[in-house]
Amino acid sequence: MIARAGRITAVCVLGAALAACGGADGGRQGPGRSAVPVSIVPPVVRPPVLAPGPGGLTPVFAHGPRTRGKAVALTFDADMTADEGPRAAAGEHFDNPGLISALRALKVPATVFLTGRWADEYPAQARDLGRDPRFEVANHSYSHYAFTADCHGLPTLPADRMRADVRRADAALKKAGVPHPMPYFRFPGGCHDERSLRALSGLGMTAVQWDVVSGDAFATDAGAVARKVLDGVRPGSVVVLHCTRGAAPATERAVRTVVPELRRRGYRFVKVSELIGQTDGHRSG
Ligand SMILES: [Zn+2]
Secondary structure, three states: OOHHHHHHHHHHHHHHOOOOOOOOOOOOEEEEEOOOOOHHOOOOOOOOOOOOHHOOOOOOEEEOOOOOOOOEEEEEEOOOOOOHHHHHHOOOOOOOOOHHHHHOOOOOOOEEOOOOHHHOHHHHHHHHHHHHHHHEEOOOOOOOOOOOOOOOOEEEEEEEHHHHHHHHHHHHHHOOOOOOOOOOOEOHHHHHOOOHHHHHOOOOOEEEEEEEOOOOOEEEEEHHHHHHHHHOOOEEEEEEEEEOOOOOOOOHHHHHHHHHHHHOOEEEOOOOHHHHHHHOOOOOO
């Protein structure tokens, strides 16, 4: 239901002459109006994923093709460690509505990786992101614990709990109202190894890394973050940023610099799914 709202809007733009759309009576039979035929609502398109590696190993995506035009994907991680609820309750902002508003105002599509814990804390925002066709929402684990032994000081998740943690995040996103979380997983801290890739095999997930580090975590100098992104972006790049205001307070300002400058350089902003779909060997999820 929720997923269809955006698609119905899109269909309405394309087919306004064919059917009544939207509004409280959208689709209802009435004088001079015809019902919206169910058949014009497109089926849920399965997002592209990479084929598994040898032995079914979870595939890893870092950037799109370099030779198919100037496309770049901005990605935003919503970190929230399982025990950070009390800090949120005490007023720390793990969300960043101003950044999301800026992306909308700048008309920038983006891929947002939410922890399940974040979706539990901010269900209305998770639902809002999941219902907005400008964004795609993907999985950043439930607890933001590391999937390897040594990862930026994060607590480590035992191997036998990795799979359940990813599933728990997916369930939390759906519970918050994200109708179709993308089958993309971002490892907390980006840390992964063969054991963790094997632990997640068979879930149909593609692990999504990046080739441009923005350095926005805990940064206060928006200009430095923007320069790092602008220096790093190449055609097909995936940029990692954060949408947690407390831990990444300069990100919105950096984005407001980066977006017009990359457009001036001829770049087009896309979601990760588009870059994966351009990649040789991808398949429908
Ligand atoms: Zn993270």
